[in-house]
Amino acid sequence: MCFSSRVRALVAALALAGTLGLAPSARATPTDSDTPRGRWQGTSWGFEVRGGMGLRLADDTVWPAPVLGLGFRVSTLLTLVDAEVFAQTQAFSRTVAAGDFDLRRTSLGLELRLHPLFIRNLQGDFGSRALAGIHIAVHGAAEVLSVRGTSPAAASVDRTDLSLAIGVGLGIDLPLTDPEAGPSSLWLGLGWRFRVVGFPHAPRGLGDMDEQTFVLSLGLRFHDVSGVPLPKPPELDDRDR
Numbered sequence: 001m002c003f004s005s006r007v008r009a010l011v012a013a014l015a016l017a018g019t020l021g022l023a024p025s026a027r028a029t030p031t032d033s034d035t036p037r038g039r040w041q042g043t044s045w046g047f048e049v050r051g052g053m054g055l056r057l058a059d060d061t062v063w064p065a066p067v068l069g070l071g072f073r074v075s076t077l078l079t080l081v082d083a084e085v086f087a088q089t090q091a092f093s094r095t096v097a098a099g100d101f102d103l104r105r106t107s108l109g110l111e112l113r114l115h116p117l118f119i120r121n122l123q124g125d126f127g128s129r130a131l132a133g134i135h136i137a138v139h140g141a142a143e144v145l146s147v148r149g150t151s152p153a154a155a156s157v158d159r160t161d162l163s164l165a166i167g168v169g170l171g172i173d174l175p176l177t178d179p180e181a182g183p184s185s186l187w188l189g190l191g192w193r194f195r196v197v198g199f200p201h202a203p204r205g206l207g208d209m210d211e212q213t214f215v216l217s218l219g220l221r222f223h224d225v226s227g228v229p230l231p232k233p234p235e236l237d238d239r240d241r
Helices: 003-028 118-122 124-134
Strands: 046-054 065-074 082-097 099-114 133-149 156-175 186-196 211-222
Touching: 003 118, 046 124, 046 186, 065 156, 065 211, 082 133, 099 156, 124 156, 133 186, 156 211
Parallel strands: none
Antiparallel strands: 046 065, 046 211, 065 082, 082 099, 099 133, 133 156, 156 186, 186 211
């Protein structure tokens, strides 16, 4: 065999060895589509505007009172801790045995929301986030009741009473914009609350302020409470199924 033939044979052998040696490495390199993408994990802070109606259980006419309020809300990883400081007010008029009165209730409280399906935050689609947004709420609040009016004896009444309220409820939060599309997102909240509070020194017929409250809220959440997004767990990853 001539020298040039030997050179060509050696080059061909090296090329074949390189192909066999590099091919497994190339196949082992994960592509962008195989790499798990981080998911927004439920951490946020933000503000909510709420409106709704309160139904005082002691009202014979079950006349709803409008409710307006604001809240500052913080949630941690997977919404394991979801807390809101809120202030709300409702103004209404009532005619009771003690007279005709204008009333205003103002509440300042803290609410904790427990999410039984919190793990669905990792799934990332709208339906899963809606399921993760289902919550059980418990709260405590300082309540101020202002009463102004006139009794049957034509005596003027103008007083303010302070009490403490406790409450429980249910609700759901729905994303209006994709939390992974930017640093903030809009959320719609729907909630029902049952609150227990009494004002023993209020005019007769106004001391029992236990009520049901139905609330609609609109919130703006910012996602920079924590740093790194989490990958979807293999059990929830159905790309290969």
